[in-house]
Amino acid sequence: MMAFTRNFHGKRRAEADPARVPPGQYVTPGFPVLSAGPTPKVVAGDWTFTVRGAATSPVTWTWEAMRALPAESITVDIHCVTKWSKLDTSWTGVSLDILLDSVETRAGYAVAFSEGGYTTNLPMADLTGGKAWLVHEFGGAPLEPEHGGPVRLLVPHLYFWKSAKWVRGLELREQNEPGFWERYGYHDYGDPWREQRYAGD
Amino acid sequence: MAGTALRGRLTWQQATVTGLVAETSNTRSIVFDLPDWPGHRAGQHVDVRLTAEDGYQAERSYSIASAPEDPHVVLTVERLDDGEVSPYLVDELRIGDEVELRGPVGGHFVWESTCDSPVLLVAGGSGVVPFRSMLRHHAAAGSTVPMRLLYSARSRETLIYADEFTRLGGRGGIDIRVTLTRENPGTWPGERGRIDRDFLTRTGLPPAEEPLVYVCGPTAFVETVANTLVDLGHGPGRIRTERFGGTGTP
Numbered sequence: 378m379m380a381f382t383r384n385f386h387g388k389r390r391a392e393a394d395p396a397r398v399p400p401g402q403y404v405t406p407g408f409p410v411l412s413a414g415p416t417p418k419v420v421a422g423d424w425t426f427t428v429r430g431a432a433t434s435p436v437t438w439t440w441e442a443m444r445a446l447p448a449e450s451i452t453v454d455i456h457c458v459t460k461w462s463k464l465d466t467s468w469t470g471v472s473l474d475i476l477l478d479s480v481e482t483r484a485g486y487a488v489a490f491s492e493g494g495y496t497t498n499l500p501m502a503d504l505t506g507g508k509a510w511l512v513h514e515f516g517g518a519p520l521e522p523e524h525g526g527p528v529r530l531l532v533p534h535l536y537f538w539k540s541a542k543w544v545r546g547l548e549l550r551e552q553n554e555p556g557f558w559e560r561y562g563y564h565d566y567g568d569p570w571r572e573q574r575y576a577g578d
Numbered sequence: 579m580a581g582t583a584l585r586g587r588l589t590w591q592q593a594t595v596t597g598l599v600a601e602t603s604n605t606r607s608i609v610f611d612l613p614d615w616p617g618h619r620a621g622q623h624v625d626v627r628l629t630a631e632d633g634y635q636a637e638r639s640y641s642i643a644s645a646p647e648d649p650h651v652v653l654t655v656e657r658l659d660d661g662e663v664s665p666y667l668v669d670e671l672r673i674g675d676e677v678e679l680r681g682p683v684g685g686h687f688v689w690e691s692t693c694d695s696p697v698l699l700v701a702g703g704s705g706v707v708p709f710r711s712m713l714r715h716h717a718a719a720g721s722t723v724p725m726r727l728l729y730s731a732r733s734r735e736t737l738i739y740a741d742e743f744t745r746l747g748g749r750g751g752i753d754i755r756v757t758l759t760r761e762n763p764g765t766w767p768g769e770r771g772r773i774d775r776d777f778l779t780r781t782g783l784p785p786a787e788e789p790l791v792y793v794c795g796p797t798a799f800v801e802t803v804a805n806t807l808v809d810l811g812h813g814p815g816r817i818r819t820e821r822f823g824g825t826g827t828p
C-alpha cells in the first residue's frame with residue numbers, strides 16, 4: 378500500500394535518465410562530501426597501500442610503485458546512501474585485479490582500511506573482476522583531499538561508503554566482519570539497486 | 579537502548595504531524611506522532627519520504643531536534659528555495675498530515691549523557707539541529723560535564739532556537755556562544771564574524787582538556803572548522819562531523 382503525501386508533487390529534475398538512477402536517489406550536479414571526521418592530510422609521497430591478513434604475507438605498494446602500474450580511465454555513475462547520485466564521473470586509477478594478482482589468497486572477504494581509522498567490508502568477489510579500482514584522479518585532476526585524495530577506493534556498483542576514502546590497504550578475511558558504518562547499522566553489502574541502506578534492508 | 583545501533587529492519591512508519599513551530603521565516607520545527615518509535619540517541623537522524631499521487635517519491639535525511647527524553651520526535655527544517663523536499667516540509671505540511679519516516683539512523687554522531695569528557699559543539703546554520711537534541715539531553719539527564727556550543731548564523735533573523743538557547747545557556751555546565759556573520763554593526767551584544775582560527779582559539783575548549791568535538795553544518799563550513807581544529811591540536815579521532823551538504827556543493 379502506497380501512502381501518498383497530501384499535495385506533494387515533487388520537483389523532478391528532468392535531465393537524468395531514470396534508468397540510471399536507483400530507487401530513492403536523486404541526481405546532483407555537485408559533489409557532496411560526507412565523512413565521519415576531519416579530512417586527513419596524506420602526502421602522496423608518503424602514501425602506501427598494503428594487502429595483509431588471511432593466507433598472504435603482507436604486500437605493500439608505495440605511491441611510485443602504484444603509479445608505475447598500468448592505469449585506466451573509468452567513467453561511472455556513483456550512488457551515495459544519503460540519496461544523491463552523480464552520473465558520468467570520470468576517474469583514473471589502477472584496477473584492483475592488477476594489485477590482487479600478486480597476492481596468494483583464498484579469503485572470501487576484505488576489510489578496506491583508511492588513514493584516520495575508517496574501515497568498510499566487502500566480499501572479494503566485489504573487488505575483483507573489473508569492479509574496483511584504486512583511483513588517484515577525478516575529472517582529470519589529482520583527487521582532492523576531501524574526496525579521499527591522494528588515493529581512494531572506487532567500487533561504483535555499491536553505495537559510496539564502500540569506496541573508502543584515504544584508503545591505505547585491504548585486510549583479507551576468511552570471515553565477513555562489519556566495518557565502520559556497517560557496525561552503526563548500515564547494510565552489510567550496500568547494493569543501491571536493491572536499496573540496501575540499513576541492516577536488514 | 580544506548581549502544582544498540584544494530585537493530586532489526588528499519589521500517590517506514592506513518593508519522594502524523596501534531597505540531598508546527600515557526601523558528602524563523604525560513605525554518606520550522608515539525609512535531610510528529612509515531613505509533614511505534616523505538617527511541618533515539620541525541621545526534622541521530624531520520625529519513626523522510628514523500629510520495630506524489632503518481633507514485634513518485636523523494637527521500638531526505640533530517641537530524642532529530644528533540645532529546646531522547648522528550649515525548650515527541652521533532653525535526654527542524656530549513657527551506658532551500660529551489661529545493662524539492664524542504665519547501666514542502668516548511669511551507670506546505672499542516673497539522674494532521676502524514677509523511678513516512680524511518681529511523682533512528684546513525685550511531686557515530688551521537689552524544690550520551692554517560693560520557694564524562696567535556697564537549698565542544700560547533701554549528702553552522704541548520705547544523706545546530708542535532709545539537710539542540712544534545713543540549714536538551716544534557717539538561718534532561720542532569721549532566722554536569724561542560725558542554726559548549728559555538729553557533730554561527732548569518733543574522734539575528736536566521737537564528738534558530740534563540741529563546742531556548744537563552745534559557746539553556748549557563749545551566750549546569752552549558753555555555754552557548756552565538757556569532758553573526760552578516761549582520762550590520764548595531765545592537766548585537768554577542769560575537770561577530772566567522773568561526774575561524776582566532777574564534778576557535780578564543781572561545782573553543784582547549785585541546786589539552788581533550789574535549790569530544792562535534793561539528794555540523796554545510797560541507798564547506800564543516801571542512802574548514804574541522805581542519806582548523808586539527809591544526810589547533812585537537813586529536814582527529816575526537817572530532818566527529820556531520821555534513822548537511824546535500825546538493826549543489828562542488
Ligand SMILES: Cc1cc2nc3c(=O)[nH]c(=O)nc-3n(C[C@H](O)[C@H](O)[C@H](O)COP(=O)(O)OP(=O)(O)OC[C@H]3O[C@@H](n4cnc5c(N)ncnc54)[C@H](O)[C@@H]3O)c2cc1C
Nearest residue numbers: 390638639640641655656660661662663664707824825826
Ligand atoms: C545526516 C543529515 C542530516 C540533515 N539534517 C538536516 C536538518 O536537521 N535540517 C535541515 O534543514 N536539513 C538537514 N539536512 C539536509 C537535508 O537532508 C536536505 O539536503 C535539505 O533539506 C535540502 O533538500 P531539498 O530536497 O529541499 O533540496 P534539493 O532538491 O536536494 O536541492 C538542494 C539544493 O541543490 C540545488 N539543486 C538540486 N538539484 C539541482 C539541479 N538539478 N539543478 C540545479 N540546482 C539543483 C537546489 O537549488 C537546492 O538549493 C541533513 C542532511 C543530512 C545528510
